[in-house]
Amino acid sequence: MTDTTKPAFPDRLSVDPRSKYYVAEIFDHEVGILLNGKERLSVEEYCISEGWITVPAGKTLDRKGMPMMIKVKGKVEPFYR
Numbered sequence: 001m002t003d004t005t006k007p008a009f010p011d012r013l014s015v016d017p018r019s020k021y022y023v024a025e026i027f028d029h030e031v032g033i034l035l036n037g038k039e040r041l042s043v044e045e046y047c048i049s050e051g052w053i054t055v056p057a058g059k060t061l062d063r064k065g066m067p068m069m070i071k072v073k074g075k076v077e078p079f080y081r
Contacts, residue, residue, distance in 0.1 A: 006029055006080055007023070007025045007026055009026065009048075009078040010023060010026075011047060011048050011049050012045070012046065012047040012048070012049075013026065013045065013046055013078070014044065014045040015027070015043075015044055015045070016044065016045070019045070021045065029080050029081075030080065030081040031078060031079070031080060031081070032078070032079050032080075032081050033046055033053060033076065033077070033078055033079075034075075034076070034077040034078075034079065035053055035072060035074045035075070035076060035077075036074040036075050037075070040053060040055065040072075042055055042056055043055055044056065044067075044069060045069075046076050046078065047076070048076050048077075048078070051073055051074060051075060051076055052071050052072065052073045052074075052076070053071070053072050053074075053076060054069040054070065054071050054072075055069065055070055055072060056068070056069060056070075057069060057070045
């Protein structure tokens with residue numbers, strides 16, 4: 001498969017299927033995220049134009065049983081592996 005068959009990354013993307021920023025076609029491929037030049041794992045959501053990602057805050061859960069998120073700022077670069 002060539003890179004031309006992969007969809008372009010949107011400005012904002014979430015891995016949560018309930019989010020309005022979820023794009024299923026992108027997750028047909030393996031995706032990676034660079035923040036300030038270093039690969040970050042377990043990224044839940046990102047925004048390129050605003051320069052942030054959200055990652056889980058350890059094992060802490062909110063009242064609905066979902067992981068608590070921390071917003072980390074920097075230069076965001078999504079890529080296909």
